[in-house]
Amino acid sequence: RDRVVAATFDGHAATRDGVAVDLVANVADPAEARAAAAAGARGVGLFRTEFCFLGRGEEPGIDEQVAAYRAVLSQFPGQRVVVRTLDAGADKPLRFLTPDHEDNPALGVRGLRTAVAHPDVLDRQLDAIARAAAAETAEVWVMAPMVATVDEARDFAAACEAHGLHQPGVMIETPAAALQARHVLAEVAFASLGTNDLTQYTMAADRDLAGVAALSTPWQPAVLELVRVACEGGAVHGAPVGVCGEAAADPLLAPVLVGLGVASLSMTPRALAEVADTLARVTRDECTELARLVLDRPTAEAARDAVRTRLLP
Ligand code: PEP
Numbered sequence: 405r406d407r408v409v410a411a412t413f414d415g416h417a418a419t420r421d422g423v424a425v426d427l428v429a430n431v432a433d434p435a436e437a438r439a440a441a442a443a444g445a446r447g448v449g450l451f452r453t454e455f456c457f458l459g460r461g462e463e464p465g466i467d468e469q470v471a472a473y474r475a476v477l478s479q480f481p482g483q484r485v486v487v488r489t490l491d492a493g494a495d496k497p498l499r500f501l502t503p504d505h506e507d508n509p510a511l512g513v514r515g516l517r518t519a520v521a522h523p524d525v526l527d528r529q530l531d532a533i534a535r536a537a538a539a540e541t542a543e544v545w546v547m548a549p550m551v552a553t554v555d556e557a558r559d560f561a562a563a564c565e566a567h568g569l570h571q572p573g574v575m576i577e578t579p580a581a582a583l584q585a586r587h588v589l590a591e592v593a594f595a596s597l598g599t600n601d602l603t604q605y606t607m608a609a610d611r612d613l614a615g616v617a618a619l620s621t622p623w624q625p626a627v628l629e630l631v632r633v634a635c636e637g638g639a640v641h642g643a644p645v646g647v648c649g650e651a652a653a654d655p656l657l658a659p660v661l662v663g664l665g666v667a668s669l670s671m672t673p674r675a676l677a678e679v680a681d682t683l684a685r686v687t688r689d690e691c692t693e694l695a696r697l698v699l700d701r702p703t704a705e706a707a708r709d710a711v712r713t714r715l716l717p
């Protein structure tokens with residue numbers, strides 16, 4: 405790279421012509437929340453709540469969960485924090501929840517499916533999130549991982565409502581949810597694309613397996629096409645669609661995602677400054693043009709090269 409990148413992030417990002425883009429942080433525990441706030445993040449687009457549950461023989465009590473969630477929310481007074489409900493199973497097995505004998509755990513009872521199998525666990529977690537939200541000033545949105553059907557989205561929204569959590573959302577991590585986005589987003593207020601899993605399930609390539617790493621990139625045209633369809637589905641309802649997978653942290657991909665209709669990008673805090681810097685160099689129309697460019701390319705490599713040529717002359 406021969407360009408100078410801003411070392412700091414002041415919490416705001418916009419295209420060169422002044423269209424604001426919501427750049428927020430992914431956090432997985434209170435220490436990361438503190439680091440994200442220190443890095444200038446003014447909100448959280450993905451709070452992974454598994455830290456409270458991982459490595460445990462049994463479910464943490466509601467009071468313990470409330471304290472854990474408050475420790476994160478308190479870092480973002482008056483700002484939005486998107487709390488993801490428990491994403492157990494597959495790469496995040498939990499002793500007291502995850503079934504023992506699944507041949508294909510990534511295709512098994514994971515994410516929201518765990519909550520369908522154990523509705524009481526989701527109920528207690530939503531209770532804890534609602535209590536933590538009531539005790540802090542952060543604006544809490546709640547979303548479910550690994551949603552594949554409209555029925556799941558509807559049931560999750562009802563469960564949230566029952567706890568007074570009025571901004572239910574879903575992660576779009578399956579091709580099914582992306583293709584059905586216009587129906588899914590009739591049931592919930594927002595969606596966030598989990599591009600790590602969306603890539604895994606689109607390309608049928610294990611996200612943690614080095615041998616298939618060449619397939620596992622969000623630059624794959626099939627993945628980007630699903631991002632486009634998901635954003636289109638959100639637009640039908642005026643519902644924001646964000647990205648919270650690793651794709652959001654790729655400075656070359658960020659303007660493409662904006663061009664595809666993504667409203668917010670949530671990422672590891674250390675990527676915020678560079679992504680903001682790249683967005684400030686392009687106009688909204690140029691983002692749209694970049695999106696058109698990648699959708700037209702037949703391979704991931706060609707898509708990346710096309711954007712690199714435009715942005716890094
Ligand atoms: C994703 O799948 O892109 C995502 C953000 O969730 P996780 O990495 O926690 O599965």
Ligand code: MG
Nearest residue numbers: 577598600601
């Ligand atoms: Mg995921």
